[in-house]
Amino acid sequence: MADKLSAVELEKIGAHIAVHQGIPGGLLPLLHAIQDDIGYVPEASYLPISKALALSVAEVHGFVTFYHHFRTRPVGDHVLQVCRAESCQAMGSEKLEADIKAKLGIDYHETTTDGKVTLLPVYCLGNCASSPAVMMDCDVYGRVDMVKITELVGE
Amino acid sequence: MVKVFIPRDSTALSLGADSTVKAIQTEAEKRGVELTIIRNGSRGLFWIEPLVEVETSKGRVAYAPVKPKDVDSLFDADFINGGDHILSLGLTEEIPYLKNQQRLTFARAGITDPVSLEDYITHDGYKGLKNALAMTQEDIVKTVTDSGLRGRGGAAFPTGIKWNTVLGAVGEQKYIVCNADEGDSGTYSDRMVMEDDPYVLIEGMTIAGLAVGATQGYIYLRSEYPHALHILNEAIVKANAHGYLGDDICGSGQSFQMEVRRAAGAYVCGEETSLLESLEGKRGLVRFKPPLPAIEGLFGKPTIVNNVISLATIPIILDKGAQYYADYGMGRSRGTLPIQLAGNIKQGGLVELAFGVTLRELLYDYGGGSASGRPIRAVQVGGPLGAYLPESQFDTPVDYESFQKLWAVLGHGGIVAFDDTVDMAKMARYAFEFCSIESCGKCTPCRIGATRGVEVMDKITSGTEHTKNIQVLRDLSSTMLNGSLCALGGMTPYPVISALNHFGEDFGLGVNEKEGVA
Numbered sequence: 252m253a254d255k256l257s258a259v260e261l262e263k264i265g266a267h268i269a270v271h272q273g274i275p276g277g278l279l280p281l282l283h284a285i286q287d288d289i290g291y292v293p294e295a296s297y298l299p300i301s302k303a304l305a306l307s308v309a310e311v312h313g314f315v316t317f318y319h320h321f322r323t324r325p326v327g328d329h330v331l332q333v334c335r336a337e338s339c340q341a342m343g344s345e346k347l348e349a350d351i352k353a354k355l356g357i358d359y360h361e362t363t364t365d366g367k368v369t370l371l372p373v374y375c376l377g378n379c380a381s382s383p384a385v386m387m388d389c390d391v392y393g394r395v396d397m398v399k400i401t402e403l404v405g406e
Numbered sequence: 407m408v409k410v411f412i413p414r415d416s417t418a419l420s421l422g423a424d425s426t427v428k429a430i431q432t433e434a435e436k437r438g439v440e441l442t443i444i445r446n447g448s449r450g451l452f453w454i455e456p457l458v459e460v461e462t463s464k465g466r467v468a469y470a471p472v473k474p475k476d477v478d479s480l481f482d483a484d485f486i487n488g489g490d491h492i493l494s495l496g497l498t499e500e501i502p503y504l505k506n507q508q509r510l511t512f513a514r515a516g517i518t519d520p521v522s523l524e525d526y527i528t529h530d531g532y533k534g535l536k537n538a539l540a541m542t543q544e545d546i547v548k549t550v551t552d553s554g555l556r557g558r559g560g561a562a563f564p565t566g567i568k569w570n571t572v573l574g575a576v577g578e579q580k581y582i583v584c585n586a587d588e589g590d591s592g593t594y595s596d597r598m599v600m601e602d603d604p605y606v607l608i609e610g611m612t613i614a615g616l617a618v619g620a621t622q623g624y625i626y627l628r629s630e631y632p633h634a635l636h637i638l639n640e641a642i643v644k645a646n647a648h649g650y651l652g653d654d655i656c657g658s659g660q661s662f663q664m665e666v667r668r669a670a671g672a673y674v675c676g677e678e679t680s681l682l683e684s685l686e687g688k689r690g691l692v693r694f695k696p697p698l699p700a701i702e703g704l705f706g707k708p709t710i711v712n713n714v715i716s717l718a719t720i721p722i723i724l725d726k727g728a729q730y731y732a733d734y735g736m737g738r739s740r741g742t743l744p745i746q747l748a749g750n751i752k753q754g755g756l757v758e759l760a761f762g763v764t765l766r767e768l769l770y771d772y773g774g775g776s777a778s779g780r781p782i783r784a785v786q787v788g789g790p791l792g793a794y795l796p797e798s799q800f801d802t803p804v805d806y807e808s809f810q811k812l813w814a815v816l817g818h819g820g821i822v823a824f825d826d827t828v829d830m831a832k833m834a835r836y837a838f839e840f841c842s843i844e845s846c847g848k849c850t851p852c853r854i855g856a857t858r859g860v861e862v863m864d865k866i867t868s869g870t871e872h873t874k875n876i877q878v879l880r881d882l883s884s885t886m887l888n889g890s891l892c893a894l895g896g897m898t899p900y901p902v903i904s905a906l907n908h909f910g911e912d913f914g915l916g917v918n919e920k921e922g923v924a
Contacts, residue, residue, distance in 0.1 A: 275705060276667075278687035283629075283668050304687075317689040317846075318670035320629045332630075336591030336840075337786055337833070338822045341749035342777065374673060374790075374840065375589055376630050377597040378420050379820065380452035380747060380754030389632045393420035 256295045263288055264296045272303045278314060282321055291322045326369040327362040332386040335372045338379035347383050350397050368404050408441045408486045411459040415448035415601050416633045423456040429474035433481050441486055447602025449516030450756030451503055459498055462488040468495040509758045510742050511719045515602040521640045523648055526605040534724030538613045539658050546617040547573055552728035554740025559585055559713030560817040562806045571700035572618040575708035580620035582611050583704055583711045586627040587669050587676040590789025592748035592820030596714035600634035604641040610717035613724055614710055615662040623664040626681050629671055638666050673844035677892045678711040691848045692892045734760035739805045749822035750776045766800040780825040788817020790840050791897035793904035830909035835863035837901040852895025855886040866913055
């Protein structure tokens with residue numbers, strides 16, 4: 252069973268639903284609004300969303316889990332996305348990935364024990380002339396090495 | 407006051423453009439020098455970003471790459487008056503990489519402040535729209551058809567023919583959908599349009615709306631492009647405020663509204679019908695065709711779905727005429743292609759040229775060879791679903807038909823270079839892995855085939871029943887190629903089989919075994 256929402260979360264989600272429920276194809280922007288606001292899309296939000304948009308809970312669940320961008324659990328203070336696509340592979344991203352995982356002590360889709368960094372794979376950041384690339388929250392970095400990573404995530 | 411230009415493009419930012427801006431501001435204050443910093447778009451010379459330009463009486467002078475540590479000496483060298491410095495590249499327009507290009511779609515990129523409507527208009531912006539407003543719908547569509555423009559997203563379908571179908575379709579509501587879900591590795595030209603010259607896309611979509619009678623446009627933008635989102639939204643607000651969007655476009659009484667919708671990280675949503683499902687608020691499952699989106703598209707209404715580059719090329723065609731554009735290019739590939747050099751390449755960046763330039767010219771004359779200094783062994787053209795080409799094919803001209811003859815694709819014009827340390831069997835395995843991660847799951851060849859493909863590749867590289875599994879790999883690829891619903895499953899065999907055919911030694915094949923059945 253999904254975790255219960257706090258009163259604040261419930262209010263925030265309700266407000267986003269109110270804004271988006273009349274928009275054609277509003278489910279996509281609605282979920283973005285919720286995740287931008289509280290960091291993830293709680294499973295407990297599926298029921299109020301489904302009621303407002305005349306969908307089943309299964310349809311909302313199916314939608315959320317189809318898209319890599321949406322997550323149903325909270326993330327760390329920062330999200331580090333490492334590009335795994337061909338252009339970055341041509342510039343040694345495989346080793347970079349392994350080094351980052353070793354440094355943080357976590358695999359993809361995990362968060363460091365201190366709750367600081369969540370590590371995610373990404374398939375192209377459009378920064379392919381400066382591979383390998385990573386994105387920390389909303390900032391993209393090019394020609395990344397472990398010196399840069401240490402600068403970004405700390406020691 | 408002296409104008410100093412420092413790009414706000416994502417790649418420039420990823421290489422420290424903001425720190426350069428801060429350092430120049432701080433040093434200018436310290437020295438009591440007055441200057442205006444303009445955050446322009448990027449010229450696309452990404453290997454030397456951050457590229458700083460200074461306006462002088464002779465033109466803009468370039469300094470690059472400028473890091474904060476260089477700023478002190480730049481001021482000492484009087485760079486604000488174009489003074490000589492070790493980082494000076496002379497006049498920007500004279501840099502061969504840029505000078506030798508044929509920039510039509512990217513005519514303004516790097517020159518203007520991307521969100522300044524005034525800059526856009528000063529540099530020939532909205533001339534195409536003015537012409538379109540004085541033309542009949544049929545004439546606009548005919549101009550696009552006559553230009554020879556083909557879909558730049560990858561499928562290369564003639565844009566004018568698609569528009570004509572939507573024009574002829576009956577519907578009280580029609581839509582223009584811009585496919586900005588640029589997910590192919592090695593491509594960034596869509597991102598550059600949106601970040602470096604967003605009004606050209608807005609103008610192109612507006613013209614498309616006028617041409618077919620659509621009043622609503624959506625840009626489906628990948629979520630990995632946060633800077634593009636902000637810049638587009640800022641530009642749309644300004645275009646609305648100045649009557650270039652809204653209920654009365656330039657006083658014509660015609661209406662066109664636009665909205666950016668963020669995608670959510672599904673590669674398959676770059677496929678047009680999957681994209682439409684996503685925009686409608688559903689899982690991005692690929693639709694059966696027919697019906698074509700031009701007849702029954704978004705919310706079941708006639709819809710133009712075009713790539714960013716296709717739409718951003720419309721304004722110059724309407725401004726200068728179909729023939730002007732068609733005069734560039736070769737064979738049935740008319741006009742220019744914004745080519746993106748990526749991967750292991752010394753001088754990565756945007757190279758817009760008429761069709762007909764060869765891969766070798768791009769890789770060596772522009773790209774300067776590999777970044778590692780080792781020989782370039784393979785290139786993948788056209789994203790993760792594009793074929794790998796060996797050195798023996800580098801003299802192929804960039805032209806849709808020439809690539810087709812080699813069982814390769816141009817796709818969205820991205821070229822990813824690999825040096826001789828690449829393991830092509832690993833790249834083939836990755837192609838299947840990527841397909842298995844991104845498959846929408848609707849059709850069996852793609853959903854199951856991708857996973858089986860990874861397993862077969864593991865057996866081949868570990869030497870398990872080698873001969874048998876090479877045959878299984880070919881059979882599986884044939885099934886995916888012929889049986890998949892869309893290009894994701896249908897084209898994953900391109901990188902796999904091209905790697906096998908051209909680099910069989912990486913798959914454990916001897917010289918005599920390389921020529922198998924394609």
